[in-house]
Amino acid sequence: MKKVNTVKSLIYDLFKDYRFVVAFIIICIFILLVILSFFSPYNPQRMYQVPSGLPPSFKYPLGTNWLGQDVFWQLTFAVKNSLIIALVTAFFSRIIAVIIGILAGYKGGTTDRVITTIGDTTMVLPFLIILIAISMILKDWTNNFFNLGILLAFFSWAWDARVIRSQVLSLREREFVKVAVLSGMPTIRIIRKQLLPHVLPIVFTTFINNMSWAIGMEITLAYLGLGIDPTVPTIGTMLQTAIYRQALFMGLWWWLLTPIVTAILLFVALYWISVSLSEYLDPRARFQRIGFGK
Amino acid sequence: MSEVLKTENLKAFYILEYWGEKRVIKAVNNVNLSIKQNEIYGIAGESGCGKSTLLKALLANLDPPLQLIDGKLFYKTNGDFIDVFSLTKKEIKNLRWSFISYIPQGSMHVLNPVKKVKDSFLEILESHIKAKDIKEYFDLMREHLKDLGLSPEILEAYPHQLSGGMRQRVVIALATLLHPQVILADEPTTALDVVAQRAVIQLLKDIQETFKNTIIIVTHDMGIHAQLTTRMSIMYAGKIIEEAPTQEIFKNPIHPYTKYLIQSLPKIGEKEQREGISGSPPSLIYPPPGCAFHPRCPEAKPECAEEEPKLIEVSPQHKVACFPN
Amino acid sequence: MEKVLEVKNLKKIYSIGSIFSKVKITAVDNVSFYINKAETFTLAGESGCGKTTTAKIILGFEEPTSGDIIIEDKPIQKNKFQDFRKKVQAVFQNPFESFNPLLTIDDIFYETVFNYKMAKNKSHAEEIINEKLKAVGLSFDEINGRYPTELSGGQLQRASIARSLLTNPSILIADEPVSMVDASLRMSIVNLFSKLKKETGLSVLYITHDLATAYYVSERIAIMFRGNIVEMGPVDKVLIHPKHPYTQLLIESIPEADPDKKWKRKISIADTEYTEYLKTGCKFAGRCQNVMETCKKEEPKEVTVDNVIVKCHLYNGRRA
Numbered sequence: 036m037k038k039v040n041t042v043k044s045l046i047y048d049l050f051k052d053y054r055f056v057v058a059f060i061i062i063c064i065f066i067l068l069v070i071l072s073f074f075s076p077y078n079p080q081r082m083y084q085v086p087s088g089l090p091p092s093f094k095y096p097l098g099t100n101w102l103g104q105d106v107f108w109q110l111t112f113a114v115k116n117s118l119i120i121a122l123v124t125a126f127f128s129r130i131i132a133v134i135i136g137i138l139a140g141y142k143g144g145t146t147d148r149v150i151t152t153i154g155d156t157t158m159v160l161p162f163l164i165i166l167i168a169i170s171m172i173l174k175d176w177t178n179n180f181f182n183l184g185i186l187l188a189f190f191s192w193a194w195d196a197r198v199i200r201s202q203v204l205s206l207r208e209r210e211f212v213k214v215a216v217l218s219g220m221p222t223i224r225i226i227r228k229q230l231l232p233h234v235l236p237i238v239f240t241t242f243i244n245n246m247s248w249a250i251g252m253e254i255t256l257a258y259l260g261l262g263i264d265p266t267v268p269t270i271g272t273m274l275q276t277a278i279y280r281q282a283l284f285m286g287l288w289w290w291l292l293t294p295i296v297t298a299i300l301l302f303v304a305l306y307w308i309s310v311s312l313s314e315y316l317d318p319r320a321r322f323q324r325i326g327f328g329k
Numbered sequence: 330m331s332e333v334l335k336t337e338n339l340k341a342f343y344i345l346e347y348w349g350e351k352r353v354i355k356a357v358n359n360v361n362l363s364i365k366q367n368e369i370y371g372i373a374g375e376s377g378c379g380k381s382t383l384l385k386a387l388l389a390n391l392d393p394p395l396q397l398i399d400g401k402l403f404y405k406t407n408g409d410f411i412d413v414f415s416l417t418k419k420e421i422k423n424l425r426w427s428f429i430s431y432i433p434q435g436s437m438h439v440l441n442p443v444k445k446v447k448d449s450f451l452e453i454l455e456s457h458i459k460a461k462d463i464k465e466y467f468d469l470m471r472e473h474l475k476d477l478g479l480s481p482e483i484l485e486a487y488p489h490q491l492s493g494g495m496r497q498r499v500v501i502a503l504a505t506l507l508h509p510q511v512i513l514a515d516e517p518t519t520a521l522d523v524v525a526q527r528a529v530i531q532l533l534k535d536i537q538e539t540f541k542n543t544i545i546i547v548t549h550d551m552g553i554h555a556q557l558t559t560r561m562s563i564m565y566a567g568k569i570i571e572e573a574p575t576q577e578i579f580k581n582p583i584h585p586y587t588k589y590l591i592q593s594l595p596k597i598g599e600k601e602q603r604e605g606i607s608g609s610p611p612s613l614i615y616p617p618p619g620c621a622f623h624p625r626c627p628e629a630k631p632e633c634a635e636e637e638p639k640l641i642e643v644s645p646q647h648k649v650a651c652f653p654n
Numbered sequence: 655m656e657k658v659l660e661v662k663n664l665k666k667i668y669s670i671g672s673i674f675s676k677v678k679i680t681a682v683d684n685v686s687f688y689i690n691k692a693e694t695f696t697l698a699g700e701s702g703c704g705k706t707t708t709a710k711i712i713l714g715f716e717e718p719t720s721g722d723i724i725i726e727d728k729p730i731q732k733n734k735f736q737d738f739r740k741k742v743q744a745v746f747q748n749p750f751e752s753f754n755p756l757l758t759i760d761d762i763f764y765e766t767v768f769n770y771k772m773a774k775n776k777s778h779a780e781e782i783i784n785e786k787l788k789a790v791g792l793s794f795d796e797i798n799g800r801y802p803t804e805l806s807g808g809q810l811q812r813a814s815i816a817r818s819l820l821t822n823p824s825i826l827i828a829d830e831p832v833s834m835v836d837a838s839l840r841m842s843i844v845n846l847f848s849k850l851k852k853e854t855g856l857s858v859l860y861i862t863h864d865l866a867t868a869y870y871v872s873e874r875i876a877i878m879f880r881g882n883i884v885e886m887g888p889v890d891k892v893l894i895h896p897k898h899p900y901t902q903l904l905i906e907s908i909p910e911a912d913p914d915k916k917w918k919r920k921i922s923i924a925d926t927e928y929t930e931y932l933k934t935g936c937k938f939a940g941r942c943q944n945v946m947e948t949c950k951k952e953e954p955k956e957v958t959v960d961n962v963i964v965k966c967h968l969y970n971g972r973r974a
Contacts, residue, residue, distance in 0.1 A: 210751040211762075213715060214817070217744055218762055219769030232756045375836040376807070493701060522700040522863040527907040527921060549837050552909030556916055576913050591911055593841055595870035597893050603870070605842030609806045 049315060058307035061300050065114050072111035077104065079112040080266045091289050098289040101280055106293050113268040114297065116180060117250050120269070123184025124191065124249035125242045131192040132199060133238060137226055139196070140203025151200070154193035162190040166252070170261035178264050183256075187249050195241045199234055206230055236316035243309040247302055254298060270294050270301070332405060333543050334364040334387065334429075334511055339400035341386045344393075354613045356382035358567035359400075361640070364511070364545060369537055371558035371575065372547045373590065377610045379567040380547045381434070384513050387545070388431055389413045389421050404428060406510075427457055430504040432514040436496040439503065440488040446499055447484035450506065457507055470506075476539065477502055477532060494525025498532050505536055512536075514546040518553065530557050551590055555579060560646075563587050566611045566621035569640060573647035583649045585628050620651070657727070658824045658857045659712070659742075660688040664721035666707055679931045681707045682718070683881035689825065692855040694847060696868040696889070698904075699878035705861045708878075709827050712859070713744055726824060740770055743818035747830040749810035753802040759813055760797050766820045786816040789853075790846055808839035815846065825857040826850075832867065844871050865908060869893050877901050880930050880937040887962030897964045899942045936967065944968060 049055045077084045083103035091098040097106035139150040169186065170177045177183050206212060206229075215225045250270065256262030257271025258278075265272050265279075273294040282290040338361060343354040356379040364370050374380045382395065391397050403410040406428050413421065425431075433439060440449055447470065454466045471481045479502060488496055497517060504512055514533065518526040530553060537544055546557065554561050554575060562572035563586065571584045582588045589606055608625040611617055617624050623633035632652055640650040666682040682704045689695040697705045710716040712723055714730070723730045725738050746752050753759055763783045766772075773779040784794050790812040796805070797813055805813070811831060818826055828847070832840045844867050850856045860872055868875055869889055876886035877900065885898040896902045903921070921941075930937050939949040946967060954967045 210746045210748060211754040213713075213744075213746070214752050214762060214814075215754075215765070216715075217713070217739055218766040218817070219739060220765055228757070228761075229754050232754075375838060377836075520701075523865070523904055523907045524700055524921065526909070527917065530909070531917070531920060550909065551837075551911040555911045555913045556909045579911065579913050590837065593837060594911065595841075595844075595866045596910070597866055597869045597905065597908070600870060602845070603841050604845070605840065606838045609808055609839065610836060 049311060052311040052315075054307040055311040058304040058311070061304035062308070065118070065301065065304075068111045069115045069118065072108075072115045075108045075111060077108050079104070079109055079268045088285070088287055090287075097293050098287070100277070100282070100290040101285060101287060102276075106290060109268045109273060110293055110297065113270050113273050113294065114301075116263075116267065116269040117253060117271070117301075118246075119180050120184050120187070120253050121246035121249040123181055124187040125245040127185055127188035128192040128195070128245055129238055129242050131188065132196040132241070133231075133234065135192065136196040136199025137203050137230065137234070140200040141207055141222070141226060141230070143204075143207075147200075151197070154196050157190060158193045160190070163255070166190070166256060167259065167261060170256060174261075177262050178267075180263075183253070183262060184249070187252055191245055191248060195237070195245075198237055198241070202234055202237065203230055206233055236313065239316070240309045240313040243305050243312070247305045247309075250298070250301060270298050274298070331366055332363055333366045334362070334405070334545075335403050335410075336360055336362045336387070337401045337403075339383075339386060339402065340398040341382060341391060341395060341400075342398050343382075343395050352614055355379075355567050355616065356395075356613055357386055358616075360567075360569055362387075362562075362569075364543055365560075366510070366543055367537075367541045368560055369533075369544045369546065369558045371554040371561035372545065372564055373549060373551060373554055373561060374547075374564035375549050375610055377613065378564045379613065380564050381515055383564070384431070384515050384545070384547055387513060388425070388429065389416075404511075423457075426453055426504075426509065427507045428509055429511040429513065430507075430509045432497075432500055432504050432512065432517050434516045434519060436493070436500045437488065439500050440496065442488050444487075445484070446486055446488065446491075450484070450503060453503060453506055473506055474502060477505070477536065492525065494521050494528050497521060497525070497529050501529070501532055501536070505540070508540055508542070510542050512542065512544045514544060514548075516548050517546065518548065518550070526553075533557060551594070563590065566616050567613055568621065568650065569648075570622070570651070571647075571649045572640070573649075577644075577647055581647070583643065583647070584622075584651045585626050586622050656691050657688045658691050658693075658725070659859065660722075660724040661708070661712070662686050662722040662724065664708065664711065664723070665719045666704075666711060666716065667719045677932070680881050682711070685721075685878075685881075685883055687876050687883065687886060689857050689859060691824070691857055692851055693874065694851060694858040694860055694872040696860045696862060696872040696875040697878060698862055698865060698868055698875060700863060700904075702880075703878040704881040705878050706829060709744070709829050709859070709861055713742065713827060714738070740821045741824045742827065743821060743823040743825075744827040744829065745811070745814050745818050745831050748834050749807045749814055750802060752814045753810065755802050758799055758801055759805070759810075760799065763797070763817055763820065766817055770821045772820065782820060783816075786819045787813075789819065789850065790816045791842070792816060806839075807835050808843065811835055811843055812846070815843075819850070819856075822854075823856070825859060827859045827861070829861045830863075831860075833862070833864065840867070847871055865893060865904060877904065882937065882965060883963070884938070884965045885962060891960065891962050897959060897962060897969065898966050899944050899968075900938050903941075903943075 085095065085099050085103055085105050087099055087101050087103040089095055089099045095105055095107065097110060099105055135150055135154065139147040166186065177186065212225065212229055215229050253262065253269060254271035254274060257265070257269060257275045260275065263269055263272055265276055277291040277294065282288070338359050339357055340359055341357040343356055345352045345354070358379070360383060372380050372383065385391065385395065387402065389402060397414060402413040404413055404424065406424070440446065450470050451466055454469060460466055470484060474481050479498060483491065483495065483499060491499065501517070518529050521529065533544060533546070534557060548554065558575045560574050561578055562569045563584065564570070565586055571578070571582070571587050578587065579591060582591055593603060593605065595603055606625050611621050619634045619636055620638055623629045626633065630652060638650045638652050640648050642648045664682050664685045665680065668679045668681055669676050670679060685704070685708060687695070697708065699705050707716065711718050725741055730738055753762065760783070764779055767779040767782055773782055787794060787797070792809065792812050796809060802810060832843050835843060847858050847860070848871055851858065860868060862868055872889055874887065875889045875892050876883045877892065877898065878884070879900050885892055885896065885901045892901060893905060896905055907921070930940065933939065935951045936949040936954050939945050942949065948967050954965045954970070956963050956965050957969050959969050
């Protein structure tokens with residue numbers, strides 16, 4: 036009963052923020068595109084399925100490209116694939132960040148120092164160069180979205196692990212944690228029940244930020260011709276193919292503009308959701324709200 | 330003795346809006362004060378009675394969600410009364426530290442933890458006095474500390490290196506740097522142990538005796554009021570319920586709440602059973618009807634729940650808001 | 655009388671400072687005391703005297719540099735505190751911080767009951783919780799499903815005490831339990847300790863700097879200064895006829911709620927937290943009214959005068 040109330044009020048409150056509303060609409064549109072991708076009449080990797088080079092019309096809403104593919108249906112797959120990479124990256128890097136951050140913060144001492152050193156090392160590595168190197172050497176391995184996601188996750192857990200660690204460091208000293216110890220709670224339960232709820236808001240907002248970063252990385256790699264097989268549509272590969280095939284030079288502006296506008300909309304939407312969520316979940320505002328509106 | 334600060338029917342509420350629902354916290358509800366020069370005025374009351382908000386209002390520090398609902402505040406500078414709420418922000422800012430200054434509850438709220446004490450002092454001096462060079466400022470600082478009996482070495486320390494009691498005295502030195510006419514102290518000794526507390530009270534007394542200014546001190550500790558203040562009032566649920574010279578309050582308390590506050594705390598040497606008052610401090614959002622204290626009052630009568638008693642003078646300088654027996 | 659808690663020669667040394675200037679502070683210096691069954695014992699002193707550190711060590715949150723803690727005749731071994739947690743519980747200073755603001759209050763009650771296997775099912779657990787709540791004057795409805803922000807400081811502190819009683823402990827460590835509670839509610843909580851002592855034989859280690867409530871509620875008291883116990887004995891003797899100059903200073907400094915009894919003497923306090931810790935000889939020598947030459951050189955030994963243990967050169971050579 037209580038949980039339903041808070042979810043309803045959460046959504047009601049978030050909708051007061053215009054940023055959240057706009058972002059929400061954009062994300063809904065993207066989700067629609069993802070669903071549509073399952074109904075695509077064309078195989079995205081096949082070429083010359085439709086007449087090439089046609090500008091946007093009623094039959095082809097975003098036009099067709101020079102390779103004889105319908106840009107609209109390409110986009111549905113691109114959005115789906117890019118989001119898959121982003122979700123895999125964000126999911127795994129959050130799990131690593133939370134586990135490591137909490138361990139380092141709660142245990143302290145040598146465990147903390149070892150973990151933090153490892154994390155700091157991954158942060159200072161020139162990851163772009165390493166990503167490029169791995170993509171070149173293990174070309175087939177990185178073609179798989181899942182593998183690419185894991186690789187990207189490896190480079191992005193360290194920062195947020197630090198943030199979580201510092202929060203846990205201060206939480207550890209608070210009296211309710213001492214009371215929890217006196218109540219006989221085993222360490223793992225203390226972490227799950229007492230500490231995690233305080234830490235989760237950060238996890239949510241950094242999840243979304245991480246998604247944005249992953250998409251940006253995917254686009255960068257695709258632009259360099261690395262990572263994903265260029266025939267598989269992602270936002271990055273669509274962009275790369277359009278540039279490589281000189282879409283602008285040929286006057287096929289819709290081919291180039293589609294991935295660019297999509298990328299921009301996606302970044303803005305993700306950013307606005309993360310910002311409005313994190314402002315809403317700010318602990319001070321949260322505590323004032325508990326007990327209100329009963 | 331002439332007045333230096335007064336309020337008329339001051340009302341300041343916190344207005345909170347969440348989920349379309351409005352909550353109004355009536356922290357300062359129709360307060361009339363008349364503070365004289367050369368006196369130490371105490372305001373006693375427990376947490377949640379509105380006394381900290383009252384100090385904020387006296388400083389004209391009304392930031393949302395705290396809003397001025399009604400009433401006036403006057404300072405007497407250079408012989409005239411000024412209506413403080415009609416001044417511009419800049420004019421109010423000029424008065425701070427020079428006419429009226431504030432000692433907050435936690436000393437770390439005033440001292441910048443990454444700056445040495447002398448730099449905090451310098452900041453205040455530079456914004457109010459134009460001196461020729463830094464040396465003049467430092468001379469001013471050292472002399473002020475000497476006047477207060479504090480060693481000038483503390484200027485070179487960082488706040489966390491000083492003990493709690495010492496920090497609080499530094500904050501007091503800071504507040505009195507420009508010799509203000511009125512000093513507001515909000516629970517200046519709460520986090521301190523007995524000995525440090527005594528040193529802080531001692532300092533405040535010395536300052537008042539030397540500069541002959543006015544100190545308004547807010548604390549729930551009746552012992553401090555007895556040691557320090559010349560006149561005091563008791564606050565409950567946003568209103569003043571009794572006011573009199575300190576001697577009179579302790580010898581002849583009239584309001585049941587005042588009587589309770591004085592008798593409740595144990596003394597060394599006495600082991601008889603003492604009781605707390607039943608119930609808890611009232612909500613400032615939904616205060617009880619009539620007299621706010623009536624649900625907990627051992628002497629409550631039927632009219633106490635219906636009508637709010639007004640603050641009337643029952644003997645020279647002794648005012649109380651309670652229906653007589 | 656059986657001893658419920660015994661502390662023997664407890665020492666805790668902290669090193670603070672940076673790589674370039676390390677300073678060793680002896681926060682707890684050779685502290686020994688004991689508490690009997692159904693006795694309230696006060697550990698009093700200024701902030702920074704070591705009383706909270708001692709409490710942390712007894713509760714197992716800090717490890718001592720040396721010394722023993724003995725609970726009901728069994729010494730606590732390193733890292734085996736869980737065995738003793740049932741018998742030793744605590745109540746802390748800030749009632750609002752003692753409960754996780756994101757969880758309901760009854761949550762930690764159920765946790766305690768089930769973790770220590772005090773009940774087999776939920777209804778049995780509720781019975782036990784209800785019993786303890788009644789003992790502190792709270793009703794089940796007042797805490798059921800409520801968040802900490804919905805209750806007042808006084809109610810929360812009572813809930814804290816109720817939670818600590820769930821395991822039927824032999825001793826309750828109360829660290830400044832009423833300093834953050836309103837004056838009008840303070841006495842009811844202090845009276846609660848006396849009531850629990852009479853009804854269940856609970857011992858309380860009462861840590862405070864408020865000597866008036868200490869006098870009211872405890873039988874014996876130890877005064878701590880900068881890590882040492884300087885005076886210890888029955889409350890009547892120590893607080894009414896204090897022997898150590900520091901105890902005298904403490905008692906004199908309590909502001910009396912009587913405008914005719916004002917302080918006459920002026921006092922001085924330490925400038926920084928650590929200067930007094932690093933002195934040789936008696937640490938109080940810098941502020942002591944009765945200071946002598948030996949005080950600055952030699953640390954005073956413990957002597958027993960009139961059933962009170964004092965650590966002061968003034969009493970050297972005197973035997974009770």
